[in-house]
Amino acid sequence: MPYSRMPVVKMHLTAAAASLHAEACETGGKLPANVERVAHLVDDALREADREATTAARGQPPEDWASP
Numbered sequence: 001m002p003y004s005r006m007p008v009v010k011m012h013l014t015a016a017a018a019s020l021h022a023e024a025c026e027t028g029g030k031l032p033a034n035v036e037r038v039a040h041l042v043d044d045a046l047r048e049a050d051r052e053a054t055t056a057a058r059g060q061p062p063e064d065w066a067s068p
Helices: 006-026 033-050
Strands: none
Touching: 006 033
């Protein structure tokens, strides 16, 4: 059974998004330009993570790899 790290990735991205949202609330919605760029990148990454993968990104392991 393959294991996915995606739930952990989503958890970290969600935490980052919540932190950025809190910072935006504290500053009245006026974030510095670099922080705003990071917020957009986090939003894009969350949207990408929510899409279902149609194929395995890593493919099959080489034949000489030991079985788990």
